[in-house]
Amino acid sequence: MKLIAAVDNNWAIGFKDKLLVSIPEDMKHFRNETMGHTVVLGRKTLAGFPGGLPLKGRKNIILSRREDFEARGAEIAHSVEELFQMLKDVDSDDIYVIGGGSIYNLLEPYCDEAIITKIDYAYQADTYFPNLDEKSNWEIAETSEEMTCFSIEYHFMLYRNKSPLEMPL
DSSP, X not given: OEEEEEXXXXXXXXXXXXXXXXXXHHHHHHHHHHTTSEEEEEHHHHHTSGGGOOOTTSEEEEEOSOTTOOOTXXXXXXXXXXHHHHHTTSOGGGEEEEEOHHHHHHHGGGOSEEEEEEESSOOOOSEEOOOGGGOTTEEEEEEOOOEEETTEEEEXXXXXXXXXXXXXX
16 A cells, blocks of 8 residues: 655645645646555545545545545545455555545555655645654655756655555455
């Protein structure tokens, strides 16, 4: 299972249920990585998508404790155990965790890779990704050349988890 996110210098990912910044090349990178695969996300992340609709071209699984929650075009898991049951026949390399903060924190220990767009700026934020630089089991495997979008500098980075937990089934 993989994590994918854009983070700032403080590992922030959002403010008031919105992304911190929109970088077209990052959006394209996200689309290319996740297209045709399974994405796992929370209810609030789904609500932030255009029209509150699931991502096209991907199997969307929403993790929400709300028993009455429904989303047209998506499957709903009401617990981590139910999520893992739904994912048991999906190749781990085909699963992308795409947010938000609580979902990233919950599933990070089970992921073996993190595809991170590291933005060289500190934004006002209220939602954070786990700081992989502070976790001894995560290491940087690859870093792209520095890229720029207007005045925003960023890198695409690949982190690897040296000891991911197995999904309990």
